[in-house]
Structure formats: structure tokens, C-alpha cells
Amino acid sequence: MRFIQRLIQNLPLNLAKEPTMLPSYYEYYNPVKIISGNKALDNLPYELSQLNAQKPLIITDKGVVKAGLMRHVTVAFDAANMDVGAIYDEVPPDSSNQVVNQIADVFRHNDCDAIVAVGGGSPIDTAKAVNIVVTENADDLLAFEGADRLKTPQKPFIVIPTTAGTGSEVTLAAVIKNTEKKIKMTFSSPLLLPKVAIIDPRMTLTMPPHITAATGMDALTHAMEGYTCLQKNPLSDAHAYAGIKLIRTFLIRAVKDGKDAEARVGMANAATMAGAAFSNSMVGMIHSLGHATGAVCSVPHGVAMSIFLPFGLEYNLEKTENAVAELLLPFGGEEEYAKTAASKRARRTIALVREFQQTLKDLCGLPMTLEQAGVPKDKLEDIAKAAINDGTLVYNPVEMDLNDALGVLNAAYQ
Numbered sequence: 001m002r003f004i005q006r007l008i009q010n011l012p013l014n015l016a017k018e019p020t021m022l023p024s025y026y027e028y029y030n031p032v033k034i035i036s037g038n039k040a041l042d043n044l045p046y047e048l049s050q051l052n053a054q055k056p057l058i059i060t061d062k063g064v065v066k067a068g069l070m071r072h073v074t075v076a077f078d079a080a081n082m083d084v085g086a087i088y089d090e091v092p093p094d095s096s097n098q099v100v101n102q103i104a105d106v107f108r109h110n111d112c113d114a115i116v117a118v119g120g121g122s123p124i125d126t127a128k129a130v131n132i133v134v135t136e137n138a139d140d141l142l143a144f145e146g147a148d149r150l151k152t153p154q155k156p157f158i159v160i161p162t163t164a165g166t167g168s169e170v171t172l173a174a175v176i177k178n179t180e181k182k183i184k185m186t187f188s189s190p191l192l193l194p195k196v197a198i199i200d201p202r203m204t205l206t207m208p209p210h211i212t213a214a215t216g217m218d219a220l221t222h223a224m225e226g227y228t229c230l231q232k233n234p235l236s237d238a239h240a241y242a243g244i245k246l247i248r249t250f251l252i253r254a255v256k257d258g259k260d261a262e263a264r265v266g267m268a269n270a271a272t273m274a275g276a277a278f279s280n281s282m283v284g285m286i287h288s289l290g291h292a293t294g295a296v297c298s299v300p301h302g303v304a305m306s307i308f309l310p311f312g313l314e315y316n317l318e319k320t321e322n323a324v325a326e327l328l329l330p331f332g333g334e335e336e337y338a339k340t341a342a343s344k345r346a347r348r349t350i351a352l353v354r355e356f357q358q359t360l361k362d363l364c365g366l367p368m369t370l371e372q373a374g375v376p377k378d379k380l381e382d383i384a385k386a387a388i389n390d391g392t393l394v395y396n397p398v399e400m401d402l403n404d405a406l407g408v409l410n411a412a413y414q
Contacts, residue, residue: 026233029190030276032170036199036269038261041072041160044116045080047196051156053114055085057107059127060118064162065089067206073118073160085112091119094298095126096177097141097185104133114156117194118203120215121166121175121301124159128174128192131155141176142185147391150189159194162203164254164267165215165302167222167275169197177295184295186391199272201265209255209364212267214302216251217360219243219271221305224327224353225286225312226278228320229395236281243273245330252356255363284396285387286312289408292386297375303367306360310353311412315404319397321346328352371414380409 035043048056064070070089077084088103107115107130117127131154132144144150159169168174173188207215223240226232250266257263289312290304313324325345329337332352340348360366367373375383384405387393393400400408 023233026231028233028235028280029172030170030193030279032194033196034170034199034272035196036265036272038201040198041200041203042076042079044073044076044158044160044198045082047158047198048082048114048116048156051114051158051195053156055083055110055112056114056116056156056158057085057103057110057112057130058087058116058118059091059103059130060087060089060123061091061093062089064119064123067162069162069203069206070118072200072202073116086110091123091126093122093300094177094294095122095129096179097129098179100126100129100133100141100176101139103130107134114158116158116160118160118162120161120163121168124161124166124168125174125176127157127159128168129176129187131157131192132187141187142178144187145185147186147188149187150191152191154191157194158196158198160198160200160203161268161271163207163211163215164204164264164271165218167219167271167278169194169199170272170275171279173279175291182295183386184291197272199265199268201261201268204264204268205259205261207258209258210366211302212255212258213251213360213364213366214300214306215271216247216254216267216302217306217309217357217366218302219267219274220247220251220353221286221309222274222278222283223247223270224309224324225283226274226281227327228313228316228323228397229278229281229284230397231395232281232323236277239273240277240281241327241330243270243277244327246270246273248331248333248356252359252363255360282395283392284312285315285393285398285400285405285408287392288387288390288396288400289383289405291390291392292383293370293375295386296383297379299370299373299375303373306357306366307368307370307373307412308408310350310357311408313350313353315400315408316396316398317346324349369414370409370412375413377413380406380413384409
């Protein structure tokens with residue numbers, strides 16, 4: 001249990017002093033068209049027409065409907081005299097393969113030809129999965145679990161995020177719960193990328209403070225973990241770095257005042273940048289633990305990411321000191337970076353993450369520990385077992401076994 005021993009002994013790590021270097025080879029791919037700004041949603045019918053789509057299926061959830069956000073969508077269609085094929089507004093917070101198969105039937109029954117996702121991570125990931133099933137003319141989503149299983153170009157797909165966190169509008173992956181096995185399944189392919197992402201500040205103004213904080217920490221985790229994982233590259237780093245700076249500037253403002261349009265659009269763009277970053281650099285053990293905690297104990301993903309972020313950064317420090325030290329500049333600012341000794345910058349970055357967490361907890365009650373998130377302690381071993389089988393571990397810079405996972409979980413518990 002290397003991680004627990006470090007915490008108990010508080011010994012300095014033998015950190016690598018290698019300078020940051022360019023990878024000898026990398027790939028970066030993100031062809032999503034981004035439309036961002038005031039009333040950007042008004043472009044939706046035009047973008048669908050450019051994709052030769054006539055009858056889109058809109059996939060969303062009751063929270064979006066209750067918040068009145070669908071009104072902006074229907075107004076855009078009415079103004080363009082375009083019909084909606086069907087609306088499915090019952091996506092659950094933790095969507096499953098059964099839900100995906102049900103929505104696919106709605107798509108087919110109404111002769112739809114495109115998909116528009118309106119919402120946060122669950123509606124967007126659900127829509128990606130539905131697109132798999134209807135494009136492949138399949139009966140069950142489970143046959144396509146894993147990476148690069150898709151060979152057929154997907155139906156026209158546009159995403160309108162209503163949270164600023166998941167970055168799913170520019171990622172090539174979807175995570176869907178298998179309710180029978182109680183695990184989260186990952187589907188990954190460049191073909192899952194939306195054709196268009198529409199970022200309109202009106203769509204995030206109604207997010208309550210707690211969700212604003214959790215989704216914002218999700219975005220911060222995407223950016224910071226992406227900046228340190230094995231597939232990091234100059235282009236993913238640039239997006240992650242810029243996203244982190246925006247989050248430091250705007251997240252607390254958005255939590256304090258949900259009607260702050262500048263903060264909302266700043267966070268929406270930060271989430272998109274972080275999504276573009278980690279979709280290429282990938283993520284590691286923070287997400288492994290987060291996926292497992294969500295699957296076993298139904299902890300919302302953003303809450304889990306917020307809890308595990310500082311622990312994950314600490315766990316990987318033996319291989320990522322230089323990268324984490326670099327993040328002090330966008331996350332702490334120029335003055336903080338300049339006054340901190342180079343040897344202490346990585347630890348200072350992590351300390352500032354914890355200070356940021358504490359501010360959010362004070363503002364809206366965002367949990368900082370697994371105990372505060374309602375996780376029973378006797379579930380930690382189940383979470384650890386699920387985490388070490390999660391595919392994101394492949395990209396983590398430091399290996400993690402069952403005992404290591406338990407060490408982090410116990411450290412994060414209280």
C-alpha cells in the first residue's frame with residue numbers, strides 16, 4: 001500500500017527531475033465543430049440541415065425540461081419551420097443499457113434521421129450509445145462495448161450541453177451502466193464524436209450551485225488528469241492548460257452567482273477544452289476510482305472526481321512532478337508560481353486544489369470525502385475491485401493494484 005505509507009510517514013518522494021519533453025510520437029483528433037456564444041442555439045436547425053437531417057430525435061432528461069431549457073430548443077425549431085421527429089425526456093442520472101435500447105426503439109418508431117442531445121453527461125452519453133444501436137441496426141448495446149468496435153459512420157449527431165463539466169460534447173467515449181453486473185461500461189471510438197457542439201450560456205444559467213461545483217470539478221479533473229496521463233501531447237496540454245485557467249477564474253464566480261453569464265460561458269468553454277484534452281491524452285486512476293464509486297454506490301461522477309482529484313495527483317507524483325508543478329501557473333496564477341520554490345510547486349498545486357475544494361464545500365456543501373458523499377465504509381473493497389478492472393488504468397503513469405486502490409480509498413474516506 002505505497003500510497004498509505006507515504007501519507008503516514010510523510011516522507012519526501014524520490015521525484016524524477018527530467019525536464020518536460022515532447023513525445024516522440026502522438027496523435028490528436030477532434031473534428032467537432034464548436035459553436036459558442038450568445039444565442040448560439042439558434043443555429044441548430046441550420047446545422048441539422050447541413051447534415052441532411054430532417055427529423056431529429058431529441059434526447060434529454062426531466063431536469064432539463066423542469067428548468068425550462070427545452071423552450072430555447074423548440075423556439076429555434078419553430079423559427080426555422082423544422083419539425084422534431086420525437087422527444088425522449090426520461091434519461092435517468094445514471095443511464096443504463098436498457099434505457100439505451102428503449103430510446104433506440106423510439107428513434108426507429110418515429111423514422112428519425114438524426115440525434116440531438118440536450119443535457120449533461122448522462123443524456124449525452126446515452127445519445128452516443130443510442131446512435132450506436134440505431135446505426136448498427138442492433139438489438140443490444142452490449143455487443144459494442146470496448147474501444148474501436150465501430151466501423152460504420154454514425155447518424156448525424158449534435159450536442160447541446162447544459163452543464164459545464166463532462167466535456168462529452170467533444171469526446172469519443174460514452175460510459176453506460178450495466179445494471180445486471182453493476183459496472184460501468186465504456187464505449188470508445190472516433191465515430192462517436194458529435195458533428196457539432198453548441199455552447200450557449202442560456203443553457204447553463206439554471207444549474208444550482210451544488211451541480212455547478214460538481215461539474216466544474218469534473219472539468220478540472222479532466223484537465224489536470226489529462227495533463228499528466230501517458231498519452232499527453234502538446235495539443236492536449238494546450239487545451240488542458242487553458243481550461244484550468246478558465247476554471248480558476250470562473251468556477252467560484254458561477255457557484256456564487258448562477259446568473260453570471262460571463263462565468264457561465266467561461267466554464268462552458270473550459271469544460272469543452274478539458275474534454276478535447278482528455279479525449280486525446282486519456283485519463284487514469286482518478287477516473288478508475290470514480291467510475292467504480294459511481295457504479296457501486298451511485299455517487300455522482302462530478303462529486304467522485306472532486307473527492308479523488310488531490311489524492312490521484314499525489315499518488316502519481318513520483319512520475320508526474322514536473323507536469324503537476326507546471327499546473328501551478330494556470331491554477332495558482334503568476335504571483336503564486338513565482339514565489340513558490342521549484343521543488344515545492346507540485347505540492348503547492350495539490351494544496352491549492354484542496355483549498356479550492358474547501359471553498360466549494362463552504363459555498364454549497366460539495367463533499368470532500370467519501371464519507372461525506374454517503375459511501376458506506378464496507379463498500380470500499382468492492383469499489384477497489386471494480387476500479388482495478390477499469391480500462392482507464394491503462395493510461396495512468398503509475399501502476400495501481402488492489403491494495404493501492406484500497407489505500408487511496410481509505411485515505412479519501414474521512
